[in-house]
């Protein structure tokens with residue numbers, strides 16, 4: 301006898317399907333009504349300007365972005381899109397996902413501060429978690445709040461950066477600079493210096509990559525780590541660029557280099573926990589006098605090894621390339637304008653050859669203008685984004701002029717561009733694209749200057765970074781009476797997780 305399918309209660313099946321359809325209809329209607337109310341209450345106007353011709357997949361935009369990236373013209377061309385459309389907020393759609401891109405300070409303030417809780421980091425966690433786990437840079441909500449709470453006290457110290465340690469690394473860097481005026485790429489040295497100083501600050505042990513720069517010791521674990529850390533970031537960048545297609549990319553290499561990074565950091569985590577145990581055991585007052593080591597301070601607050609590793613590696617990533625990129629971009633620019641070096645020499649002369657103290661560094665006004673100007677013209681985090689996790693509203697971007705409030709449905713990615721915003725002539729004048737430190741004499745910008753982000757997630761290492769960059773610059777200015785560019789043409793982007801100079805910072809330095 302043939303088996304009959306279960307047809308005893310078809311009525312129940314139809315009823316369930318009917319209820320489900322009704323439920324869908326009901327939710328769509330309530331969603332529509334709630335959105336209409338938000339739009340009316342806030343006077344929102346529709347988003348008029350969009351960049352993609354392919355309205356669903358945005359294949360034209362994807363292709364254009366890839367081309368501009370490979371030609372190292374992504375940032376200026378992305379800036380041009382705003383000028384082409386004549387507005388500071390536009391939309392696009394890529395693989396069915398909606399994007400709103402803005403260079404309006406008021407919108408950015410809304411996303412990062414006023415309506416902070418309406419947004420998360422979006423896809424960042426997915427791409428970064430194999431290296432970063434769930435540390436501060438890579439988490440949202442309660443997890444992020446816990447990380448921030450854990451780390452913040454360690455950044456609150458007034459004189460966090462250790463000038464003596466900077467000087468030790470600086471001496472090694474100075475040794476690597478030719479004194480006969482031949483060309484040197486400072487960018488390479490800055491990247492070595494910042495990983496050496498950051499690892500010393502975080503782990504109490506430096507990678508010493510400047511010390512061993514001529515020795516290619518393949519068995520030196522510090523060298524292996526420094527290389528693996530660079531490669532791990534490269535792997536992330538490749539995956540981010542491919543987006544959803546990264547699913548088809550082999551992750552074997554990424555896994556290998558991530559493992560090297562984790563094992564290296566784990567040694568210092570164990571060390572920090574042992575140091576805490578010794579301290580607890582001995583209650584040794586003398587230990588309180590020992591040198592400040594970030595990981596040891598963290599281990600006083602938690603002994604969760606995974607949490608410690610994640611936070612340390614997050615801070616290394618957030619703090620290393622950023623400071624090196626700032627220095628490289630700035631030296632690219634100032635080496636093109638000898639008058640700037642002369643002014644810096646004049647300012648630094650007040651130290652009469654002594655090493656600067658914190659107080660003295662802070663008072664080097666012209667040096668601060670140079671750093672600000674570099675962060676303005678070449679913000680090392682030139683673009684960023686957040687994902688709307690509920691329906692919300694931006695103050696600007698709606699209507700043909702983009703000056704009306706704009707409704708942002710849940711699931712929209714809001715991209716923002718400090719690069720474009722920092723070059724707006726209505727904020728910085730007709731010479732906005734020129735490197736001119738003097739403009740800082742009268743500038744007091746608000747949200748239109750955003751190199752370190754703003755709101756609850758503002759960069760924790762801002763003071764550390766500015767102290768390190770000021771120290772390095774001040775020492776170079778003291779040691780060399782001339783700094784001349786050895787690169788042709790203008791600055792070109794080298795866009796990875798941050799933006800450095802594609803031509804490096806090739807200069808000739810004349811000893812004082």
Ligand code: HEM
Pocket residue numbers: 436437448614615618619620622623626680681684751752753756757758759760761762764765
């Ligand atoms: C010129 C140097 C630097 C620049 C331009 C910079 C910029 C930024 C920016 C734009 C963000 C926000 C990222 C986001 O939320 O999407 C950020 C976050 C962060 N930065 Fe920096 N940074 C610099 C140096 C440093 C240094 C030296 C450290 C640590 C020693 C550091 C630690 C952090 C941390 C921990 C966060 C995450 C904060 C959070 O999400 O709550 N940064 N930084």
